[in-house]
Amino acid sequence: MSQTLLSADGKTETYALINSVLANPNRDVVEVPDCNHSSFGKHITQAFDSELNKNVFLFHIHVTPDNDRCKAGVNDRQRNEIKTYGDSPENLIARNGETVQYKWKFRLSDTFKPSASFTHIHQIKSVGGPFESIPMISFTLRKSNPDRLELRYTATTDQTTIATANLDLFRGNWVSVTETIKFSNNGSYTLEIKNIATNQIILNYNATSKDMWQDGADFSRPKWGIYRSLNNQQDLQDEIVKFADFSIEENPATLSIVDINIDALKAKAENILLYPNPSSKEVEFKNANSDNYDTIEMYDYSGRKMPIEKRLNDDKLDVSGFAKGLYFIVFKKDTVTAKVLKCYVK
Incomplete structure (x- = not known):
């Protein structure tokens, strides 16, 4: 069993802190629009949060001029995310057959406005294979009636919504997330999102027999942040999404037929x-x-x-x-x- 924690400390340069945990030396897992909006500065910062009584990460996104990682000509979406990747430490990426538990906290603003198209704040995404272009799991905030958080899933290319929760349950509240995935064609997926102040469960999902491996993939990885469509800018506003206490805990598959002697x-x-x-x-x-x-x-x-x-x-x-x-x-x-x-x- 191997657990890795990433928490804001209020003193280490933010990008360096994130990379020191999620990346190998001299690599970068921070995807931000800084170079397209240099007048603002860093789009992920740290600040002390009085509700949690600790330092947290602030992910900033602006309707304009932020874009998708400063990619030229990409003006229909914008991204401010962190992730793991192929060169991250091995225990931070998921292989076929492993079980991984992800935990974190996040807080939306009191007046958060989601897109009618998509606003992703978390994804589990495969790398390699024919289905890597579409996330296997997404937390999508959606303008609707009422606005909602959608838990979206696919094992191939046909993504569907498998659970929802009213977005008013999230606005202005710190929530904790526990997501456990057995990565396998015959895997499992469990999710619990809880209001930290009241201990109320906002969203609960459990599937014990579910295809949780996109065929042909080399590995799967988590992403957190803000990735949203700009197709309906009139519906959006500048936002700050707060995140805290990211945890990745890997539980390798066990060999039930092998008697492992600890000594x-x-x-x-x-x-x-x-x-x-x-x-x-x-x-x-x-x-x-x-x-x-x-x-x-x-x-x-x-x-x-x-x-x-x-x-x-x-x-x-x-x-x-x-x-x-x-x-x-x-x-x-x-x-x-x-x-x-x-x-x-x-």
């Missing part, structure tokens, strides 16, 4: 590493010493043992031809598990 995981085989990982061809066991194990086994995320006897060559394993996704390589000594490593086939 043995700390034994002599603890230095074994896989390289490269992910791989589409061959994985090498770095720092491997055959004195510390006598058997190597491989399982897919559902616990099915894979035939690898003819694929092993000294300290290397041929993974070509395996379906994309998460696997486990198990090192055993005298039938006792010495180490379990996650292996990603791309």
